[in-house]
Amino acid sequence: MKTVKIYDTTLRDGTQAEDVNFSVEDKIRVAQKLDELGVHYIEGGWPASNPTDERFFKEIHHYALKNAKITAFGSTHAVSKNADNDPNLKSLIASGVDVITIFGKTWDIHVKEALKTTLEKNLELIKNSLLFLRPKVKELFFDAEHFFDGFKENKEYTLACLKKALEGKADVLVLCDTNGGTTPSEIRQIIREVKKELPHANLGIHAHNDSELAVANSIIAVEEGAIQVQGTINGYGERCGNANLCSIIPNLQLKLGYACLPEDNLRLLTSTSLFVSEVANLPSFHRQPFVGKSAFAHKGGVHVSAVRKNPRTYEHIKPELVGNKQRILLSDLAGQSNILFKARQYGFHLDKNDPFVLELLAKLKELESQGYEYTAAEASFELLLNRVLGRARTYFTLENYRVLETKRKKEEPISEATVMVRVGGMLEHTAATGKGPVNALDNALRKALEKFYPCLKEMHLIDFKVRVFSSLNRDLAGTASKVRVLIESGDPKHRWITVGVSFNIIEASRQALEDSLNYKLFKSDQEKLTKALKEASEGF
Incomplete structure (x- = not known):
């Protein structure tokens, strides 16, 4: 089986997404998860660019990784410096890693307009920077920035940049589609031309997703001989993101027969995707291929x-x-x-x-x-199923409720809920305050019910979502629209979601809250029954 090295840059390129910000602690946690998944390289960041990345490299040395090698990222030395006195290159060495990646300009427009130097000088920057780093690391990679755009406008110069990188003794030449505008057919054609010119060079691919082609371009590059694929978990990255490793890895491994991860580690891909989105504090993309909640x-x-x-x-x-x-x-x-x-x-x-x-x-x-939606609210559906089949008890009946909102000058709003709840033949009439009307109603219901059902003290509200339905009827649009409320609740063992729908957001919330409390009581009864049956069978 052919092997492809997976180079994860979630901690560096992924953090350039506008919604992604990792603390040092976050980066350590993600690095450990990526190591558990089994990627070959984890690009920790650019030590010279910010204090967070600098601290990360100091901290990560205290952790023993089993599969991945930590990589530091930087650029070729400054035009005004030499390799041996360049702060950027010195910071890469000071990071203490065994693997370094530097990028260099390979599109002539960037050399002239961004670096403000000559094409010849840029070739020297590439070669001299790599030669300076080469004795100090075990592996050295060169990211050919804007390679494909440069190739299409000045083929000879981009190839000259790659040749200088080889003279600098780079182990892998990573071809970058930095603007994300190259098509799969162009990727295939250009890589074939590069291989003719540099038949013994090890090639890699670094694709961006501005044309929704980063995954396809990465896979085609591997088919054309690339031995390293760079990308990020969930495709996080600047603008439209980077190549999504959550799609690249299973396509290569399951469809094309390439070894990307250690044996049996592919099953960790979904949990890794969810973990990274949680640490990034971003909602997971349900329709993401392979690992999304809706993928199957x-x-x-x-x-x-x-x-x-x-x-x-x-x-x-x-x-x-x-x-x-x-x-x-x-x-x-x-x-x-x-x-x-x-x-x-x-x-x-x-x-x-x-x-x-x-x-x-x-x-x-x-x-x-x-307007009820049971795709997510499976707890409400399970209750509905059991009620229709006559398997769910009536634990309580909410006879009536009232929610009051009071706002005085320069004071926080006060929410108060009063409920009348019937449990068996007893009527409980109680009130409670809360941080908002839903919290007040929740507190009042619990106050009335917990003395009958102590297990309710175990549960808590985790998430609360409101969705407004649009209507063609003007009288039922805007603030008069129907709303759907989803409430996620949990206890030490389980999490569940319930739903409510109404024109009144408090009433929709009441329905979802009632279902949530009923579901907890229903599951508690089931657990007691299972335990009793087990004890009875053991008695026999």
Whole structure:
């Protein structure tokens, strides 16, 4: 099996995305996760550019990485300096790493207008910088910045830059599509021409995604002989991002037979993607290929019916290979196959002609026509399923509620909720304040219920999302629009999402809160039943 070295630059190029900012601690955590995944190189940053990167290189030496080599990044020496007195090159050496990557200008327009020097002088910068670094590191890479644009305008000069990099004893010449505008056919043609001129050179690829082609360009470069691929997790990077390693790695490994990661490590890809997005404090992209939440999600009834018989009918790989999983969604597109599949997940083996299935399907379509969405709110659907089947108790009834908002000058708003809750034959009438009306209502409900159900003290609200529906009816548009509220709750063992819909945001929140409390009580009952059955069987 052919091997391709994976060079991750999430901690350097990825942080140039406008929404991505990593602290030193964040970078250490991400580096450990990337090492666990098994990438070959982790580009930690540019030591001379900022204090965060400088601190990272000092700290990372305290951690023993198993798979990856930490790489420092910098540029060729300044025009006004020599290699041996250039602060940038000295900082690279001071980082203490065994692998260094420097970039150099290979597009003549950048040499003349950005560096403000001659083409001949730039060739000297490339060669002299590499020769200065060569004895001090084990591996040395040269990033040929703007290589493909430069090649298309001045082929002879870009090739001259690569030849100088070879004279500087660079181990790999990384061809960069820095502006992200090169097409796959151009990548293939240009790499073939480079190989004719430099048949013994080791080539790499560094692609940006401005034309939505970075993954395709990277894969084609490998097919044409590139031995190193540079990219980032989730495609983070400046402008439209860098080549997405979460797509490149499985395509190379599963589709084209290249070894990219240690054996069995590909299954860590999805968790790595989610981890990096969490550390970056960015929402994960659900429709991201391979690792996204929706990558193997099926919604249409025909699709679900087919994947139940054979997943290959609508899945190009087994999701488990990349650590993902198949999901069956519920919506107004759902057919009986979706209902049967979801019911089986919850332990119900129903027949497609079962009246309960037809009733549940009709109920589901009616609710979704009103704006309810169960694709994400699976806890609300599980409750609905069990209620239709008569398996869920009525734990409490909210007879009425009232929420008051008060605002005085120069004071924070005060939210107060009053509820009347019936539990069995008892009526609880109580009130509570909170940070906002939803929190106040939540506090009041808990205050009324916790003495009956102490397990509710374990749960807490994790996330709260509101979506406004647009309407063609002007009377129901704008602030009069319907809203959908999704509430994510959790306890020490589980997390779940519930949904509510109304023209009134407090009422939608009330519905989602009630479902969340009911779901906790329902799952608690199930756990008690499972425990009792286990103890009974052990008694026999």
